[in-house]
Amino acid sequence: MVKKNLIFVGLLVFTFFISAPASAQAVRGVTDTEILIGQWGPQTGPAAPWGAVARGTDLLVKIINEEGGIHGRKLKYFLRDDSYMPAKTKAIAKEFVEQIGVFAVVGGVGVATGMTARDYLMENKVPWFSPVTGVYEWIHPIQKHLFAMYPLYDDEAFNLTGYLYEKLGFKKIAMFYQNDDYGKQGVMGVERYLLKHKIKLVEKVSAEVTDRDLSTHALKLKNSGAEAVIMWTMPTHAALILAETAKIGFKPQWATSNTLSDSALMMGITRGLWTGMINSNFAELPDSNHPLMVKYREAHKKFAPQERWGVFYYAGMAFAEPFVEGVRRAGRNLTTESWVKAMETMKDFQGIGLPVTYAGLKDRQGGKHVFYGKVKPDGNIERLTEWIKITK
Amino acid sequence: MFGQLIVSGLAVGACYALIAIAMVIIYKTSEVLNFAQGEMAMISTFVAFTLLETHQVPFPYTLALTLLFAILLAIFFEIAFLRQAKDPTVLGLIIITLGFEMVLMGFVGWKWGPDQRALPFPVSNIEAYNFYGLFISKINFWTLIVSLVLMLILFLFFRYTKLGIAMRATQQNQLAARVMGIRTKWIFSFTWALSSMVGAVAGMLIAAMGVLDPPMMMDPLLKGFASGVLGGMTSLPGAALGGALLGVIENLFGGYISLSFKSVVAFAIIVLMLCIKPSGLLAKHYVKKV
Numbered sequence: 201m202v203k204k205n206l207i208f209v210g211l212l213v214f215t216f217f218i219s220a221p222a223s224a225q226a227v228r229g230v231t232d233t234e235i236l237i238g239q240w241g242p243q244t245g246p247a248a249p250w251g252a253v254a255r256g257t258d259l260l261v262k263i264i265n266e267e268g269g270i271h272g273r274k275l276k277y278f279l280r281d282d283s284y285m286p287a288k289t290k291a292i293a294k295e296f297v298e299q300i301g302v303f304a305v306v307g308g309v310g311v312a313t314g315m316t317a318r319d320y321l322m323e324n325k326v327p328w329f330s331p332v333t334g335v336y337e338w339i340h341p342i343q344k345h346l347f348a349m350y351p352l353y354d355d356e357a358f359n360l361t362g363y364l365y366e367k368l369g370f371k372k373i374a375m376f377y378q379n380d381d382y383g384k385q386g387v388m389g390v391e392r393y394l395l396k397h398k399i400k401l402v403e404k405v406s407a408e409v410t411d412r413d414l415s416t417h418a419l420k421l422k423n424s425g426a427e428a429v430i431m432w433t434m435p436t437h438a439a440l441i442l443a444e445t446a447k448i449g450f451k452p453q454w455a456t457s458n459t460l461s462d463s464a465l466m467m468g469i470t471r472g473l474w475t476g477m478i479n480s481n482f483a484e485l486p487d488s489n490h491p492l493m494v495k496y497r498e499a500h501k502k503f504a505p506q507e508r509w510g511v512f513y514y515a516g517m518a519f520a521e522p523f524v525e526g527v528r529r530a531g532r533n534l535t536t537e538s539w540v541k542a543m544e545t546m547k548d549f550q551g552i553g554l555p556v557t558y559a560g561l562k563d564r565q566g567g568k569h570v571f572y573g574k575v576k577p578d579g580n581i582e583r584l585t586e587w588i589k590i591t592k
Numbered sequence: 593m594f595g596q597l598i599v600s601g602l603a604v605g606a607c608y609a610l611i612a613i614a615m616v617i618i619y620k621t622s623e624v625l626n627f628a629q630g631e632m633a634m635i636s637t638f639v640a641f642t643l644l645e646t647h648q649v650p651f652p653y654t655l656a657l658t659l660l661f662a663i664l665l666a667i668f669f670e671i672a673f674l675r676q677a678k679d680p681t682v683l684g685l686i687i688i689t690l691g692f693e694m695v696l697m698g699f700v701g702w703k704w705g706p707d708q709r710a711l712p713f714p715v716s717n718i719e720a721y722n723f724y725g726l727f728i729s730k731i732n733f734w735t736l737i738v739s740l741v742l743m744l745i746l747f748l749f750f751r752y753t754k755l756g757i758a759m760r761a762t763q764q765n766q767l768a769a770r771v772m773g774i775r776t777k778w779i780f781s782f783t784w785a786l787s788s789m790v791g792a793v794a795g796m797l798i799a800a801m802g803v804l805d806p807p808m809m810m811d812p813l814l815k816g817f818a819s820g821v822l823g824g825m826t827s828l829p830g831a832a833l834g835g836a837l838l839g840v841i842e843n844l845f846g847g848y849i850s851l852s853f854k855s856v857v858a859f860a861i862i863v864l865m866l867c868i869k870p871s872g873l874l875a876k877h878y879v880k881k882v
Binding site for chain 1: 600603604709718719720801802803806811842847855
C-alpha cells in the first residue's frame with residue numbers, strides 16, 4: 201500500500217515538474233524563433249477585390265523576414281479565405297486560436313465577418329490589430345486587446361460632406377449607399393453634418409449587396425436634383441451607378457469613401473467615368489515617392505510580381521506596420537502584456553498609412569486622419585489636401 | 593418617371609429573359625434545373641474577355657470562339673458528369689449542376705482572380721438613345737433586339753425543325769422517343785450546348801452592361817429563374833414574357849413602393865406563382881398519371 205502511495209505521489213510530483221515549465225513559457229504563438237500571426241480576408245466571392253489587403257500583409261511579412269525578423273524572431277503568417285461569410289470567419293478565428301495558436305490577428309476585412317470573431321478573440325485575450333473597416337464596433341466598448349486604426353466611416357463621411365458643402369459649395373447633396381453597417385455608418389456621418397447646418401439630404405438611395413440592376417436607383421438620384429452625390433458602396437455598385445446615371449444624363453459631382461480609393465481599378469471598371477471623383481485616402485498614393493513606398497514597390501516586384509500594385513494591396517502593409525512596430529518596441533521579451541503596453545504608448549507613428557496614436561486604455565481608435573484627392577483623367581489622383589484630422 | 597421605369601424595366605427584363613430561356617431549354621428536355629447556368633455563362637464571358645483584351649481578337653471572331661467554347665463546355669459537362677450518374681433522379685442531376693457551379697466559380701477565381709474588369713464591347717453601355725425623353729442605353733437597346741431575335745429563332749426551331757421536335761419528344765417521354773429512333777443521348781448533349789450558347793450571349797451582354805467578375809451572374813440567375821417560374825418553365829415565350837414582366841414589376845416596385853425591398857420582388861413572385869399557378873403564365877399544366 202505504502203509503495204502504491206509513493207508511486208502515486210511520485211507521479212504527481214513528476215507531472216508538476218513537467219507542466220510547470222510549460223506554463224511559464226506559454227506565450228501563445230511566440231517561440232524562440234517565430235511569431236505566429238493570422239488574418240482572414242475574402243479571396244473569393246463578391247468582396248474578393250478587398251482580399252488583396254490580406255495578401256499585402258504577406259508582402260510586409262516577407263520584407264521583415266528577409267531583413268532578419270524582429271529581435272531574432274521571424275514572422276509566420278497564416279492567411280485564410282473567409283469569402284466574406286461571417287460563419288467562416290468565426291471558424292477561422294477558432295482555428296487561429298485553438299489549432300494554430302497565433303500570437304495575434306492582424307487586419308481582417310469586413311464588419312459582419314469581424315463581429316463574429318470579436319468577442320471570441322477578446323475572451324481568449326488574443327491581440328487583434330486593425331480590423332480593416334472603420335466602424336464603432338471595434339472601439340465601443342473599449343477592449344484591452346483590440347486596437348483599431350482604420351479611420352471611422354462616420355467621421356470620414358462627416359468631414360467629406362463638410363469638404364463638399366463648405367469648401368466646394370455644394371448645397372444639394374444626395375447619398376447612395378450599401379444597405380449594411382458599412383453603408384449606414386457613412387449615412388450617419390453625412391446626416392450628422394447636414395443636421396448641424398439644419399439641412400437634409402435631398403435623396404438617400406440604398407442598394408443590396410447582390411443587386412446588379414441600379415436603373416431605378418439612378419433615376420431616383422437624378423430626380424432629386426442633387427448637385428453632389430456621396431457614395432458608400434462596393435466597387436461593383438460604384439461602377440454600375442456611374443454607368444446608369446451617365447445613361448440618363450445625370451452628372452453630379454461624385455465623392456466617396458477611402459474604400460474606393462483604388463483609382464486604377466475603378467477607372468478600368470467604370471470605363472473612365474471615375475474621372476473627377478473626390479475621395480478620401482488612408483495611405484500614400486500608389487506612385488508616391490515616400491521612401492517606404494519606394495522600398496515596398498521594389499519588394500513587390502521581387503516577392504509578388506503577380507499582384508497588381510493597388511491601394512487595396514498595400515493597405516495590407518499600411519494596416520500592419522503599427523502592429524510590427526509594437527512588436528519591435530515590446531522587445532525580445534514579447535508577451536501579450538508587453539505588446540499591449542508598447543501599443544498604448546504609441547504616438548504619431550506613421551508608415552505609409554495615416555498617423556497612429558493611442559492613449560492608454562482610454563482611446564483605442566489609433567487612426568484619425570485622411571487626406572482628399574481628385575481623380576485625374578489618366579487615373580492618377582491629384583492630392584487636394586495634407587493629412588486632415590477627422591476624429592476629435 | 594413612369595415611362596422611364598417601364599423602359600428600364602424592359603431593358604433589364606431582356607437579360608432576365610435570356611437567362612430564363614437558357615434554363616427553359618434544358619428544363620423542357622430533361623426537367624433539370626441547371627444551377628450552373630450562371631457560372632457557365634460567366635466562364636464563357638471570361639474566355640471572351642481574354643480573347644478581346646489579351647489576344648486582341650476582333651469581336652466577331654471572339655463571339656464565334658466564345659460560343660464554340662460554350663458548346664464544348666456544355667457537352668463536356670453533360671458527358672463527363674451528368675451521363676455518368678448512376679440511375680439518376682432529377683434531384684440528383686440538379687445537385688450535380690450545383691456542384692459544377694461551385695467548381696466553375698472556384699476555377700474562375702483561381703484563373704482570372706477576383707478583381708472586377710470591364711469587358712471591351714462594340715456597343716457602349718454609357719451612351720443612350722433618347723426616345724421622346726425616355727433614355728435607353730445602346731447596350732440595353734441591342735440586348736432587347738438580340739433577345740427578341742433569339743426567341744424567335746428558338747421558337748421556330750422548336751416548332752418546325754425535326755431536331756426541335758425530337759427535343760420536345762424526349763422531354764415528354766424519353767423511352768417512347770428512343771423507340772421512335774431518336775438518339776436521346778445526343779439530344780441531351782445538344783440541348784445543353786444550345787442552352788450554354790444562349791447563356792454565353794446573356795453573360796457577355798450582362799458583363800458589357802456592368803462589370804465582369806466571378807459573382808456577376810448570381811443576381812441575374814436568380815432573376816432568370818424567377819422569370820422562368822413566372823412565365824412557365826416549359827414555355828419559351830413564357831420565359832420571355834416572364835423576364836419582361838419581372839423587369840417592369842421590379843422597377844415599378846422600386847420606383848413607387850420601396851427601393852430597399854426591390855430585390856425581394858423576385859422571391860415573392862416565385863412563391864406566389866408556385867402557390868397560384870405552378871406551371872407559370874403561358875405553360876400548360878401537365879398532371880402525370882401514376
